[in-house]
Amino acid sequence: LNRRLAAFGTTIFAEMSALAVATGSINLGQGFPDTDGPEEIREAAVRALRDGRGNQYPPGPGVPELRTAIAAHQQRRYGLSYDPDTEVLVTAGATEAIAASLLALVEPGDEVVALEPYYDSYAASIAMAGGTRVPVTLRPQDGSFRLDLDELRAAVTDRTRLLLVNTPHNPTGTVLTRAELAAIAELAVERDLLVVTDEVYEHLVFDGAGHVPLATFPGMRERTVSIGSAGKTFSFTGWKVGWVTAAPELVSAVRSAKQFLTYVASGPFQYAVAEALALPDSYFEEFRRSMLARRDILAEGLTAAGFEVFRPAGTYFVTTDIRPLGEKDGFAFCRALPERAGVVAIPNAVFYDDREAGAPFVRFAFCKREEVLREAAERLRAM
Numbered sequence: 001l002n003r004r005l006a007a008f009g010t011t012i013f014a015e016m017s018a019l020a021v022a023t024g025s026i027n028l029g030q031g032f033p034d035t036d037g038p039e040e041i042r043e044a045a046v047r048a049l050r051d052g053r054g055n056q057y058p059p060g061p062g063v064p065e066l067r068t069a070i071a072a073h074q075q076r077r078y079g080l081s082y083d084p085d086t087e088v089l090v091t092a093g094a095t096e097a098i099a100a101s102l103l104a105l106v107e108p109g110d111e112v113v114a115l116e117p118y119y120d121s122y123a124a125s126i127a128m129a130g131g132t133r134v135p136v137t138l139r140p141q142d143g144s145f146r147l148d149l150d151e152l153r154a155a156v157t158d159r160t161r162l163l164l165v166n167t168p169h170n171p172t173g174t175v176l177t178r179a180e181l182a183a184i185a186e187l188a189v190e191r192d193l194l195v196v197t198d199e200v201y202e203h204l205v206f207d208g209a210g211h212v213p214l215a216t217f218p219g220m221r222e223r224t225v226s227i228g229s230a231g232k233t234f235s236f237t238g239w240k241v242g243w244v245t246a247a248p249e250l251v252s253a254v255r256s257a258k259q260f261l262t263y264v265a266s267g268p269f270q271y272a273v274a275e276a277l278a279l280p281d282s283y284f285e286e287f288r289r290s291m292l293a294r295r296d297i298l299a300e301g302l303t304a305a306g307f308e309v310f311r312p313a314g315t316y317f318v319t320t321d322i323r324p325l326g327e328k329d330g331f332a333f334c335r336a337l338p339e340r341a342g343v344v345a346i347p348n349a350v351f352y353d354d355r356e357a358g359a360p361f362v363r364f365a366f367c368k369r370e371e372v373l374r375e376a377a378e379r380l381r382a383m
């Protein structure tokens with residue numbers, strides 16, 4: 001293994017899901033729903049397979065039906081208009097969108113400023129691109145993890161090429177406020193930076209006004225690569241359909257990298273996701289409401305079990321502090337948890353360069369059936 005990747009080992013999600021299977025534990029580690037997405041959308045995939053749509057290589061940028069549906073969704077939800085032919089690219093999940101964006105836009109030696117804790121593929125993708133990551137740490141403040149805008153400004157140097165943003169934020173559940181987003185946008189414009197923004201949890205915002213894409217701020221549309229995923233929004237994480245929307249030069253750059261990573265993926269599923277994006281608003285609202293109910297069940301259960309809970313404003317993850325339980329090392333805690341309680345969780349330290357800063361935090365996923373969440377909470381309380 002080369003030096004760029006050697007530091008990364010096996011992704012924590014594979015490690016912890018294997019542990020869940022081996023110990024028969026409830027898996028609140030890796031973020032995948034235990035209920036598949038809408039029946040009618042699964043039927044749409046079956047129809048595509050049967051009718052021979054997408055069984056051979058789809059077009060490089062994605063099938064036209066899906067690109068049109070992605071553009072229509074951005075327009076309908078956010079008033080953002082993208083040309084399906086030149087400003088939309090379908091990818092093999094958001095994971096490939098992130099990797100291809102960084103590979104296409106970062107020169108070796110460029111600095112990439114990313115929020116910490118960061119989704120684990122960010123660090124590996126920055127490294128594969130030869131970039132240097134510069135983390136800006138979100139810190140606990142009145143019950144949620146907040147961005148210090150002065151620290152963000154101070155992190156930008158003459159070598160900074162791009163800001164890598166994620167809102168709603170995995171693993172903290174933080175949703176950046178309109179004021180925070182406006183400040184990020186101003187900084188990007190002032191320092192002439194590109195922005196890659198991972199908004200895969202755009203439909204899972206529980207409190208306040210809802211999701212505000214960074215691309216909607218003044219001066220941002222032309223410098224922002226926005227990333228979405230059907231895995232999160234429609235509960236089909238195995239389909240690996242993601243997308244990028246951006247200005248033509250940026251989409252074209254990302255596509256240059258993407259063509260040599262997978263070229264294309266998920267043919268028949270692309271047609272099904274096109275139908276999913278056109279579902280009525282009631283689907284998205286019902287999905288959000290069902291996850292909100294689950295958030296509350298898990299947050300209350302974890303509080304009753306003695307954790308300090310950072311109630312998430314978005315995503316399907318709850319970050320907790322284990323120190324009230326007399327624990328301080330999230331890694332040790334998560335490795336022992338299957339034995340102790342029959343539950344699997346993720347140590348947030350894996351999402352930090354500053355492992356010390358992340359040590360006491362542990363993440364639980366709540367994209368599971370309510371009875372599963374209640375059972376997990378009961379096991380943790382009895383631990």
Ligand code: PMP
Binds near residue numbers: 031119
């Ligand atoms: N970004 C974030 C913040 C995520 O949490 C995930 C997956 N959980 C991804 C990207 C990857 O999405 P996909 O499965 O579409 O590759």
Ligand code: GLN
Binds near residue numbers: 013014029
């Ligand atoms: N993004 C999911 C999570 O945060 C996991 C995806 C993966 O396994 N790569 O749990």
